Amino acid sequence: LSIRAGAYSDELVKTAKTIASPGRGILAMDESNATCGKRLASIGLENTEANRQAFRTLLVSAPGLGNYISGAILFEETLYQATVDGKKIVDVLAEQNIVPGIKTDKGLVPLAGSNDESWCQGLDGLASRSAAYYQQGARFAKWRTVVSIPNGPSALAVKEAAWGLARYAAISQDNGLVPIVEPEILLDGEHGIDRTFEVAQAVWAEVFFYLAQNKVLFEGILLKPSMVTPGAECKDRATPNQVAKYTLDLLRRRVPPAVPGIMFLSGGQSEVEATLNLNAMNQSPNPWHVSFSYARALQNTCLKTWGGRPENVAAAQEALLARARANSLAQLGKYTG
Numbered sequence: 475l476s477i478r479a480g481a482y483s484d485e486l487v488k489t490a491k492t493i494a495s496p497g498r499g500i501l502a503m504d505e506s507n508a509t510c511g512k513r514l515a516s517i518g519l520e521n522t523e524a525n526r527q528a529f530r531t532l533l534v535s536a537p538g539l540g541n542y543i544s545g546a547i548l549f550e551e552t553l554y555q556a557t558v559d560g561k562k563i564v565d566v567l568a569e570q571n572i573v574p575g576i577k578t579d580k581g582l583v584p585l586a587g588s589n590d591e592s593w594c595q596g597l598d599g600l601a602s603r604s605a606a607y608y609q610q611g612a613r614f615a616k617w618r619t620v621v622s623i624p625n626g627p628s629a630l631a632v633k634e635a636a637w638g639l640a641r642y643a644a645i646s647q648d649n650g651l652v653p654i655v656e657p658e659i660l661l662d663g664e665h666g667i668d669r670t671f672e673v674a675q676a677v678w679a680e681v682f683f684y685l686a687q688n689k690v691l692f693e694g695i696l697l698k699p700s701m702v703t704p705g706a707e708c709k710d711r712a713t714p715n716q717v718a719k720y721t722l723d724l725l726r727r728r729v730p731p732a733v734p735g736i737m738f739l740s741g742g743q744s745e746v747e748a749t750l751n752l753n754a755m756n757q758s759p760n761p762w763h764v765s766f767s768y769a770r771a772l773q774n775t776c777l778k779t780w781g782g783r784p785e786n787v788a789a790a791q792e793a794l795l796a797r798a799r800a801n802s803l804a805q806l807g808k809y810t811g
């Protein structure tokens with residue numbers, strides 16, 4: 475049994491269950507400063523701390539957000555930041571009944587010896603950073619590594635991704651943070667859905683092998699997989715029912731029911747597509763809570779509606795709430811469009 479009898483075991487299980495609660499999912503708002511800059515540029519704003527703060531204040535203070543959102547993943551800057559009117563962001567989240575989380579990986583760099591693939595940095599110093607984030611109020615963490623189908627994936631890249639995730643998961647649990655395990659299988663490529671399915675099975679087999687080897691407590695983790703879809707440039711598109719069937723087949727074959735929650739990333743799907751696919755997966759009971767951890771598929775319309783103008787804040791918050799509500803219904807299998 476892969477049981478880690480650490481000091482935080484009970485709390486980890488409780489945190490994971492709270493995040494995986496019915497009708498709720500995660501708001502990913504942990505864009506690094508560079509990625510956040512791209513989002514701000516798309517509405518003509520400069521990438522300043524003030525602009526990042528303004529947008530993130532808008533997100534966390536949307537009225538009633540906690541009815542649909544159980545956890546919010548933050549970038550380090552936001553974990554220590556106040557809203558524009560001087561309240562700590564973590565306190566605003568607590569009032570909304572939303573658990574604060576923290577992106578703890580340090581991003582992707584080229585993987586020497588691979589086929590132009592990458593690996594994820596951040597293990598050095600992770601234990602002390604995780605302990606500090608816990609002190610600041612974070613209760614879960616995220617580590618995003620990627621696997622590219624067109625570039626291989628090479629056995630080396632898959633092994634590195636899986637091993638890094640497992641080390642991060644063990645270190646997070648030792649410091650009281652529920653690790654979100656995220657090997658993102660990138661959408662890019664012309665491959666069909668069967669190829670994605672094959673790669674995803676190989677990746678998740680290795681991830682769980684190393685999670686077990688590192689004595690990670692499965693009841694105290696959350697997964698953040700990509701849905702099994704055709705490559706973004708593939709001519710054969712898949713319906714939500716096909717995506718649901720492939721993705722659930724993958725999960726049933728690879729993910730033990732001890733894992734409380736599967737929180738999908740949107741990975742460049744449109745807002746509605748991401749909701750429809752999630753809804754399709756919740757048409758029959760699953761062994762785990764099957765939900766969302768979307769960034770773009772929750773924020774895109776909200777960001778455009780805001781446009782950096784104070785007079786648009788309320789409308790932008792309503793746009794965020796509309797997506798959050800739709801995905802909440804999809805988590806319950808009750809979204810009708």
Ligand code: 13P
Pocket residue numbers: 502618656739740741742767768769770771
């Ligand atoms: P997307 O939903 O925009 O893919 O982002 C989710 C995320 O946090 C990726 O790590």
